[in-house]
Amino acid sequence: MFKMMKEDIEVVFEQDPAARSYLEVILTYSGLHAIWAHRLAHAFFKRKLFFIARVISQVSRFFTGIEIHPGAKIGRRFFIDHGMGVVIGETCEIGDNVTVFQGVTLGGTGKEKGKRHPTIKDNALIATGAKVLGSITIGENSKIGAGSVVLKEVPPNSTVVGVPGRVVIQDGKRINKGKDLNHCDMPDPIADRLKEMESELTQLKQELEGLRKERIEVNGHSNL
DSSP states (O other): OHHHHHHHHHHHHHHOTTOOOHHHHHHHOHHHHHHHHHHHHHHHHHTTOHHHHHHHHHHHHHHHSOEEOTTOEEOSSOEESSOTTOEEOTTOEEOSSOEEOTTOEEEOSSSOOSSOSOEEOTTOEEOTTOEEESSOEEOTTOEEOTTOEEOSOBOTTEEEETTTTEEEEETTEESSSOOSOOTTSOOOHHHHHHHHHHHHHHHHHHHHHHHHHHHHHHHHHHHO
8 A cells, every 4th residue: 555655656756847845745736635535435435335435535525626436446656637627437447657637527428327437548648628438448658638528439559639539649640630749739630620621712712703704704705
């Protein structure tokens, strides 16, 4: 247990350049508090002490702003950056070395029974405000862009952006126009499509203008 707690602290220093000391991290990082509370709640949940587990998770939610259902399975070195508004559902499974940012939802799509929340594989990154919904799998080393809504499976080594989420980079190769994942400069399939439509409209206007001139010329010759 103490080894895992030490790993949880160390990953904060690796992922957050603002972390200055162990005391600061232990006392002030709400994401770390939420993870530790979840590990305790999950231990009670596995022993079928559901009420106690749920109370712990709700107390943690009140103090941290992060809601993790005690049934969720979370691997080692999980890092929640800032964390306010993060929601992780009951049947969610998260691998090792996963990072999520504030406002992320790993949720379901309805009232279906059984496995209804996502599976996040090792080394994945889910950026600010992204929504990953349903019993889908996010592959190893994949990145979900800020504000994306992901409803379908994501292959390993992929970058996904947009609403709905689209794979724009896979195995280091660009599938659509775009750049590597960056919160300030990300590929935007919707904007790319709007630019294509604007280009098509400009071309249509030019063709119509050409036809209009031809018609004027023809009418002018007929009058002569």
